[in-house]
Amino acid sequence: xSTLAIRCDGLAKQYRIGEREKYKALRDVLTRAIASPVRxxxxxxxxxxxxxxxxxxxxxxxxxxxxxxxxxxIVGIIGRNGAGKSTLLKVLSRITQPTRGLGEIxxxxxxxxxxxxxxxxxxxxxxxxxxxxxxxxxxxEEITRKFDEIVAFSGIEDFIDTPVKRYSSGMYVRLAFAxxxxxxxxxxxxxxxxxxxxxxxxxxxxxxxxxxxxxxRTVLLVSHNMAAIHALCSRAILLEQGRAVRDGDPLETxxxxxxxxxxxxxxxxxxxxxxxxxxxxxxxxxxELRFKNAAGAPTTAYLCGDDMxxxxxIDPPFTVSDPILFVGVDDSLGRRIxxxxxxxxxxxxxxxxxPLTAVCTIPDLCLLPGRYSVSVCVGNPYEWSLDLVVNAASxxxxxxxxxxSGRMPPQELGAVLVKSHWxxxxxxxxx
Amino acid sequence: MRLVTEPPHTxxxxxxxxxxxxxxxxxHSRELLFFLTWRDIKVRYKQTALGAAWAVIQPLLxxxxxxxxxxxxxxxxxxxxxxxxxxxxxxxxxxxxxYALTESSNSVVVNxxxxxxxxxxxxxxxxxxxxxxxxxxxxAFPLVVVMMMWYHIMPTAAFLTLPIFVVFAAAAALAAGLWxxxxxxxxxxxxxxxxxxxxxxxxxxxxxxxxxxxxARWRPLYGLNPMAGVIEGFxxxxxxxxxxxxxxxxxxxxxxTVILVGGLFYFRRMERTFADVV
Numbered sequence: 167x168s169t170l171a172i173r174c175d176g177l178a179k180q181y182r183i184g185e186r187e188k189y190k191a192l193r194d195v196l197t198r199a200i201a202s203p204v205r206x207x208x209x210x211x212x213x214x215x216x217x218x219x220x221x222x223x224x225x226x227x228x229x230x231x232x233x234x235x236x237x238x239x240i241v242g243i244i245g246r247n248g249a250g251k252s253t254l255l256k257v258l259s260r261i262t263q264p265t266r267g268l269g270e271i272x273x274x275x276x277x278x279x280x281x282x283x284x285x286x287x288x289x290x291x292x293x294x295x296x297x298x299x300x301x302x303x304x305x306x307e308e309i310t311r312k313f314d315e316i317v318a319f320s321g322i323e324d325f326i327d328t329p330v331k332r333y334s335s336g337m338y339v340r341l342a343f344a345x346x347x348x349x350x351x352x353x354x355x356x357x358x359x360x361x362x363x364x365x366x367x368x369x370x371x372x373x374x375x376x377x378x379x380x381x382x383r384t385v386l387l388v389s390h391n392m393a394a395i396h397a398l399c400s401r402a403i404l405l406e407q408g409r410a411v412r413d414g415d416p417l418e419t420x421x422x423x424x425x426x427x428x429x430x431x432x433x434x435x436x437x438x439x440x441x442x443x444x445x446x447x448x449x450x451x452x453x454e455l456r457f458k459n460a461a462g463a464p465t466t467a468y469l470c471g472d473d474m475x476x477x478x479x480i481d482p483p484f485t486v487s488d489p490i491l492f493v494g495v496d497d498s499l500g501r502r503i504x505x506x507x508x509x510x511x512x513x514x515x516x517x518x519x520x521p522l523t524a525v526c527t528i529p530d531l532c533l534l535p536g537r538y539s540v541s542v543c544v545g546n547p548y549e550w551s552l553d554l555v556v557n558a559a560s561x562x563x564x565x566x567x568x569x570x571s572g573r574m575p576p577q578e579l580g581a582v583l584v585k586s587h588w589x590x591x592x593x594x595x596x597x
Numbered sequence: 598m599r600l601v602t603e604p605p606h607t608x609x610x611x612x613x614x615x616x617x618x619x620x621x622x623x624x625h626s627r628e629l630l631f632f633l634t635w636r637d638i639k640v641r642y643k644q645t646a647l648g649a650a651w652a653v654i655q656p657l658l659x660x661x662x663x664x665x666x667x668x669x670x671x672x673x674x675x676x677x678x679x680x681x682x683x684x685x686x687x688x689x690x691x692x693x694x695x696y697a698l699t700e701s702s703n704s705v706v707v708n709x710x711x712x713x714x715x716x717x718x719x720x721x722x723x724x725x726x727x728x729x730x731x732x733x734x735x736x737a738f739p740l741v742v743v744m745m746m747w748y749h750i751m752p753t754a755a756f757l758t759l760p761i762f763v764v765f766a767a768a769a770a771l772a773a774g775l776w777x778x779x780x781x782x783x784x785x786x787x788x789x790x791x792x793x794x795x796x797x798x799x800x801x802x803x804x805x806x807x808x809x810x811x812x813a814r815w816r817p818l819y820g821l822n823p824m825a826g827v828i829e830g831f832x833x834x835x836x837x838x839x840x841x842x843x844x845x846x847x848x849x850x851x852x853x854t855v856i857l858v859g860g861l862f863y864f865r866r867m868e869r870t871f872a873d874v875v
Contacts, residue, residue, distance in 0.1 A: 265611055
């Protein structure tokens with residue numbers, strides 16, 4: 167018996183873009199039908215698109231994807247939006263056929279591309295467990311056997327006979343995940359399911375996934391949550407424009423992914439000379455701001471715990487004595503998370519007289535994943551803001567396994583990551 | 598722990614042209630078919646004041662309208678059957694057919710979420726919709742028995758063949774429904790023309806008038822409309838007031854079989870693009 171669970175050989179999937187919309191306009195369809203009814207009818211019956219081929223734009227959502235997954239492996243699929251992650255999962259779960267290539271699967275597949283697929287709002291929680299279970303491929307007898315377990319896992323015992331339309335979105339998600347979590351598939355294909363529900367429940371889901379992994383089942387998981395990928399997966403595959411460009415250790419792959427991000431998207435160089443930059447203060451001192459990583463490479467994407475390096479090009483139109491630099495970091499809600507300044511760290515600069523570059527290093531970036539904006543200011547004790555640029559630039563922080571535990575506090579419990587050590591002091595433990 | 602068995606092996610590859618029906622897989626999904634049918638039935642009369650009574654009210658009102666306009670005003674012959682009974686006995690299979698046809702034609706589009714998120718044999722969807730139509734039929738059926746007692750018409754042995762014609766009506770609906778629902782995925786025009794198709798089909802079927810209005814030698818040709826055979830057969834089985842319309846039923850069953858088998862293969866051929874196009 168083979169130890170392979172999944173084998174893909176040159177899988178490719180092509181989509182026609184814009185086709186969906188074209189068909190809905192009855193008027194267009196009629197005018198075309200009148201123009202050439204026979205050709206259209208023949209085309210319709212043979213299953214080919216009758217719309218002129220020249221005006222179709224075709225895209226390859228997947229191109230030449232090949233990999234093998236052994237039984238019991240937990241593989242994370244990462245990549246940007248539109249990189250082909252969902253298409254790959256759809257092909258592997260047989261929802262759509264590949265345009266080219268071959269895939270082979272050994273084992274029963276349970277695919278979870280969306281939770282609560284087929285839930286009907288008018289039906290009760292109980293009815294929906296059976297319906298959803300059947301849709302996910304479970305046998306009735308299997309659902310009945312696990313019914314109590316599913317209800318207990320979802321934690322909504324009291325509402326099991328209430329129509330689902332009266333549920334809160336949280337309850338809905340819990341029930342839906344509970345059903346899915348009890349599938350007896352040998353291969354689980356999961357798309358970004360961990361991104362839903364409250365934190366408590368997310369934790370439960372993560373735990374369940376870990377459990378599934380220990381049972382020796384094969385899991386294919388798409389996630390944007392790098393912390394989850396690090397904690398759960400033994401391997402990660404990076405998709406870029408439909409191609410598998412990286413396949414291996416999850417830490418290395420996510421790192422490569424985040425690096426690659428920046429090379430294409432954002433050079434990390436922000437030009438502040440332009441007159442359109444909104445600023446306050448009496449002069450125009452900042453000319454350029456550069457984001458770099460610890461190695462000195464330009465980037466605006468960091469992992470939690472990375473060192474962030476900011477370089478300011480300053481071109482003073484007059485001499486600034488006793489200069490002080492400030493950097494303020496706001497989160498996406500506009501809350502000031504922290505401010506660093508040359509003043510607080512007792513870095514004394516000589517008077518700014520000619521163009522120069524100031525470098526600020528913020529080690530061990532202790533921010534939660536998210537997008538942050540940076541405001542920069544130069545002043546001196548006599549005038550605090552000679553040049554202030556509010557929201558001059560933004561950077562992203564991506565989840566990493568900051569605490570080495572695969573876990574992270576949720577947004578509502580705070581804005582920064584703080585390490586802590588714990589022990590129990592009484593008893594026989596070391597003092 | 599489950600015993601170690603050879604896991605199922607699935608091959609994913611592009612297919613083109615006509616493919617097999619894969620009825621084995623369909624049989625394997627019979628529980629899903631059951632649950633989807635059960636869902637459609639359960640949801641059908643939720644949040645209605647009259648509930649399942651609608652299944653009787655609809656054909657009952659149609660019967661009254663037909664009786665007044667065709668029976669009284671136009672004096673359409675009804676083969677010596679009291680006109681209300683004549684109309685209702687045709688409306689029963691007609692309602693089943695019209696409902697199953699409409700629902701199955703829209704089924705794949707309506708269940709778009711299922712199609713794009715989970716794999717299962719796609720044939721389950723139109724099948725479940727067509728089957729759900731049987732419930733309305735079951736609810737509306739007892740009234741015809743009451744009417745027969747009212748008019749002192751005793752059922753004969755032919756009554757036992759009724760289930761055949763019920764299945765026949767559902768099969769005819771599914772046959773057309775399979776073609777239409779596969780077309781509907783690509784061309785939403787189907788949805789708009791459906792009302793018209795059903796209306797036209799009603800006039801083309803012997804619901805308000807007997808097929809005896811059609812010259813005897815053309816009657817087998819009339820059977821090209823599957824519902825002609827179904828309705829006349831149904832009336833014959835129920836009331837036994839007309840000679841057995843054999844040739845017409847033969848033609849209708851043949852046509853239904855051809856459309857049904859063709860529909861199954863056409864559906865299977867088209868289903869591979871459903872998730873991409875719907």
